Amino acid sequence: MAGHKAMSRGNILLQVEDLSTYFHTAEGVVKAVDGVSFSLEAGEMTGLVGESGCGKTATALSIMRLIESPGRIEGGKVLFKGEDLLAKSPAEMRHIRGKEIAMIWQDPFAALNPVQTVGEQIAEVVKAHEPVQVDGWLPWQRRRRNTALWQRVYQVMEAVHIPNPPVVATAYPHQLSGGLLQRVLIAMALIGEPTLLIADEPTTAVDATIQVQILQFLKQLQAERRMTILLITHNLGIVARLCRRVLVMYAGKIVEDADVYSFFRQPLHPYSRGLLQSIPRRETKRGTLPTIPGSVPNLIHVPAGCAFHPRCPEAFAPCTAEEPKTYAVGEGHLVKCHLFA
Numbered sequence: 001m002a003g004h005k006a007m008s009r010g011n012i013l014l015q016v017e018d019l020s021t022y023f024h025t026a027e028g029v030v031k032a033v034d035g036v037s038f039s040l041e042a043g044e045m046t047g048l049v050g051e052s053g054c055g056k057t058a059t060a061l062s063i064m065r066l067i068e069s070p071g072r073i074e075g076g077k078v079l080f081k082g083e084d085l086l087a088k089s090p091a092e093m094r095h096i097r098g099k100e101i102a103m104i105w106q107d108p109f110a111a112l113n114p115v116q117t118v119g120e121q122i123a124e125v126v127k128a129h130e131p132v133q134v135d136g137w138l139p140w141q142r143r144r145r146n147t148a149l150w151q152r153v154y155q156v157m158e159a160v161h162i163p164n165p166p167v168v169a170t171a172y173p174h175q176l177s178g179g180l181l182q183r184v185l186i187a188m189a190l191i192g193e194p195t196l197l198i199a200d201e202p203t204t205a206v207d208a209t210i211q212v213q214i215l216q217f218l219k220q221l222q223a224e225r226r227m228t229i230l231l232i233t234h235n236l237g238i239v240a241r242l243c244r245r246v247l248v249m250y251a252g253k254i255v256e257d258a259d260v261y262s263f264f265r266q267p268l269h270p271y272s273r274g275l276l277q278s279i280p281r282r283e284t285k286r287g288t289l290p291t292i293p294g295s296v297p298n299l300i301h302v303p304a305g306c307a308f309h310p311r312c313p314e315a316f317a318p319c320t321a322e323e324p325k326t327y328a329v330g331e332g333h334l335v336k337c338h339l340f341a
């Protein structure tokens with residue numbers, strides 16, 4: 001067994017070790033994250049992919065320590081700059097969130113306060129991170145836009161290419177498009193100049209043109225600020241274009257971990273191969289696109305052995321009896337499958 005080897009890679013910013021997060025519901029225990037290990041190299045963008053319900057968002061929320069009841073982090077380590085976030089106090093985590101690690105949410109409409117203008121919401125975050133600006137925020141100054149605080153708000157908005165900041169700042173979330181709202185969220189996430197940005201399906205709620213703009217912007221951020229980004233997506237095309245590494249998740253576990261080049265050249269896990277085959281390509285002949293049969297298992301009743309075995313075209317005897325270990329196949333390419341024992 002190879003286990004998780006991050007040592008041969010460069011400067012590791014985040015190392016997740018054997019992380020488990022379960023939700024204790026009336027129906028049973030949902031093992032949303034079940035013994036997950038991976039690492040993120042500083043200054044790189046890594047894609048975390050898998051179908052809906054496989055545990056991607058629960059992994060992100062566990063890293064941020066934002067799991068709410070009935071969820072609980074059951075065990076493992078989340079080493080950020082060498083320090084275990086799971087051992088930090090709530091006050092320390094509040095400081096780390098936003099300042100060191102920030103998150104962009106899937107649905108910008110849900111993430112913003114509907115009864116506050118976006119400018120005021122950005123200003124709140126500026127105040128939290130840059131106390132020197134507080135004197136620009138007094139009740140009778142609420143409509144003034146020329147204070148140091150508001151100049152900073154506009155500057156932050158300009159940095160994410162929001163047009164005409166003084167006007168957009170006065171809008172309420174429902175008055176703006178999904179693309180603009182996502183930029184507002186990105187602006188808020190960047191105020192603390194975080195080292196790690198977790199982007200959870202940041203383009204789900206926007207149309208195709210805006211998707212491209214937002215993804216290009218994330219790529220630019222990563223390149224210019226040497227920011228480490230964990231990009232959660234179900235879209236392997238996005239991973240191919242933007243990421244350096246890819247983590248494939250299935251039923252609460254990482255089943256493949258590779259650099260993007262080796263992954264797309266030679267995907268190893270049968271699930272990864274199924275995902276890649278189901279992407280439409282220009283050269284695909286007319287006919288039905290291959291799909292992975294069945295659906296993601298209920299995480300309360302995960303199949304015994306390899307959780308993918310009911311859907312796997314290559315399943316053989318050990319797959320139903322024993323959970324596969326993680327094997328290294330080539331430099332830094334890990335796969336959790338009995339075929340590589």
Ligand code: SF4
Nearest residue numbers: 306309312319337338
């Ligand atoms: Fe398929 Fe078996 Fe590998 Fe699971 S362990 S992916 S069932 S071959």
